[in-house]
Amino acid sequence: SACREALDEAFAGTDCVFHLGGQVNLDAVQADAAGVLAQAENAYVRGDEAQAGMLEDRAMQRLRDAYRTHWNLPGTREVLSRGGRVMVPGDADLGRTLLRNSTEGYVRRTLRRMTQRVYREYQRQLWEPLLPT
Numbered sequence: 001s002a003c004r005e006a007l008d009e010a011f012a013g014t015d016c017v018f019h020l021g022g023q024v025n026l027d028a029v030q031a032d033a034a035g036v037l038a039q040a041e042n043a044y045v046r047g048d049e050a051q052a053g054m055l056e057d058r059a060m061q062r063l064r065d066a067y068r069t070h071w072n073l074p075g076t077r078e079v080l081s082r083g084g085r086v087m088v089p090g091d092a093d094l095g096r097t098l099l100r101n102s103t104e105g106y107v108r109r110t111l112r113r114m115t116q117r118v119y120r121e122y123q124r125q126l127w128e129p130l131l132p133t
Helices: 002-010 027-046 049-071 074-080 096-101 106-122
Strands: 016-020 084-088
Touching: 027 049, 027 106, 049 074, 049 106
Parallel strands: 016 084
Antiparallel strands: none
């Protein structure tokens, strides 16, 4: 295809591409995940750790879905399939708008931890293996 030929030409002789933030915008997804984490916090308060754990898993899956959706777009998949990648997170990748505007507490701490984890799972693992958790 013309897209493939253009990419082959653009990346000819390229060993590694550095991405300086903005690969996946998590702001909207983080807002949704924050709502789920607020429910998880309430479950913890009620003493229902099983329900809280399921809700935390659901919030994490929503963050992962943002990457799966974006990275499986045909153009994105084509670009990522060429050469090595080093991806440095930017504000959009970490969903900084929500984190900057929310108060400290369970939801913010958990969302920050989850967002960093999903960055490591999808972006950083392209150049650094995941550490055991």
